Amino acid sequence: MKPAVYITRKIPAEIVLKLEEHCQVRMWYQEDVPVPRDVLEQEIRHADGLFCLLTETIDRKLLDKSERLKVVSNMAVGYNNIDIEAAKEKGITVTNTPGVLTETTADLTFALLMATARRLIESSDYLRNGDWKTWSPMQLTGQDIYRATIGIVGMGRIGASLAKRARGFDMNILYYNRSRKYELEEEFNMKYTDLDSLLRESDYVCIMTPYTPETKNLIGARELSLMKKTGILINTARGGIVNELELFRALKEGEIWAAGLDVFEQEPISLDHPLLTLQNVVTLPHIGSASIRTRMKMADLAADNLLLALQNQTPKYVVV
Numbered sequence: 141m142k143p144a145v146y147i148t149r150k151i152p153a154e155i156v157l158k159l160e161e162h163c164q165v166r167m168w169y170q171e172d173v174p175v176p177r178d179v180l181e182q183e184i185r186h187a188d189g190l191f192c193l194l195t196e197t198i199d200r201k202l203l204d205k206s207e208r209l210k211v212v213s214n215m216a217v218g219y220n221n222i223d224i225e226a227a228k229e230k231g232i233t234v235t236n237t238p239g240v241l242t243e244t245t246a247d248l249t250f251a252l253l254m255a256t257a258r259r260l261i262e263s264s265d266y267l268r269n270g271d272w273k274t275w276s277p278m279q280l281t282g283q284d285i286y287r288a289t290i291g292i293v294g295m296g297r298i299g300a301s302l303a304k305r306a307r308g309f310d311m312n313i314l315y316y317n318r319s320r321k322y323e324l325e326e327e328f329n330m331k332y333t334d335l336d337s338l339l340r341e342s343d344y345v346c347i348m349t350p351y352t353p354e355t356k357n358l359i360g361a362r363e364l365s366l367m368k369k370t371g372i373l374i375n376t377a378r379g380g381i382v383n384e385l386e387l388f389r390a391l392k393e394g395e396i397w398a399a400g401l402d403v404f405e406q407e408p409i410s411l412d413h414p415l416l417t418l419q420n421v422v423t424l425p426h427i428g429s430a431s432i433r434t435r436m437k438m439a440d441l442a443a444d445n446l447l448l449a450l451q452n453q454t455p456k457y458v459v460v
């Protein structure tokens with residue numbers, strides 16, 4: 141008998157077909173919203189494999205309901221939505237999709253940096269709202285990017301791709317990471333610093349670590365107070381790494397100059413969130429990896445990981 145797989149959202153048809161060659165597939169396809177928890181709790185009971193997204197909380201309580209689950213395949217590189225310890229204890233394999241989204245996410249991070257520095261969204265709205273009456277010397281002026289200092293917090297796959305882009309803009313590159321990357325330092329001519337020095341010296345601070353107990357609220361009131369008044373914070377990693385209420389205060393009081401955010405503590409962010417009242421914040425709906433080609437690659441890799449685990453082979457990317 142073919143193994144049973146549950147997919148928590150409608151994914152491209154070719155990926156479903158690929159899974160159907162080897163598995164009995166059920167899928168939450170009713171609406172493009174996260175599968176309701178009670179449906180997921182029901183479906184996980186008899187599933188051998190789960191194909192899920194970062195919108196699903198795969199906690200111990202959920203895993204406890206599974207009777208024969210072998211693998212949870214997350215269509216994302218970040219896996220903070222999954223209780224890894226619980227999965228490990230239960231002998232459930234967890235897989236993710238690193239690599240295939242690295243360049244696309246670095247592109248978006250740099251695009252967000254540029255949009256924030258040069259006030260692109262605000263300027264576009266200015267034109268469309270009919271506020272553009274004339275060219276004026278200091279109208280909508282922003283911050284320079286070329287030869288500025290970028291501080292990258294988290295020098296992993298995406299951090300390194302971001303450094304590569306920064307080199308193209310002749311930027312001075314600082315980084316902070318839990319381990320030093322000597323080869324990358326040489327390749328990108330960048331300097332390792334402690335976090336406080338990076339915050340003090342950078343014009344742009346880009347967050348690129350995973351979301352873990354150690355990185356929760358890594359950037360709070362004290363850290364923001366160390367940044368330059370002209371400093372810009374870019375977060376395309378995970379919302380909880382930056383304390384949003386402290387960020388709002390720092391932006392409102394002019395402690396830092398602007399922020400570009402692709403990720404939030406609560407997603408979707410509530411429309412009455414104070415951050416959305418500020419002009420000096422560029423906000424995106426978690427689209428870091430959202431190119432057609434990359435999302436297809438992520439879905440394909442997540443399917444391959446799932447199939448290999450169900451066939452008792454080692455998937456390409458195993459978390460536990």
Ligand code: NAP
Nearest residue numbers: 218294295296297298317318319349350354376377428429
């Ligand atoms: P990665 O290759 O694992 O890089 C993460 C880096 O962070 C590693 O170099 C790691 O250090 C470092 N790190 C971990 N904990 C740290 C800590 N406490 N202090 C300092 N550095 C720490 O991951 P990646 O592929 O670059 O992805 C990074 C994150 O980006 C993902 O986890 C995900 O949350 C986010 N992401 C967001 C989007 C989006 O759509 N916005 C898309 C893709 C990814 P070591 O080298 O010592 O391990």
Ligand code: GLV
Nearest residue numbers: 215216217218429
């Ligand atoms: C997206 O945020 C990912 O972790 O892949």
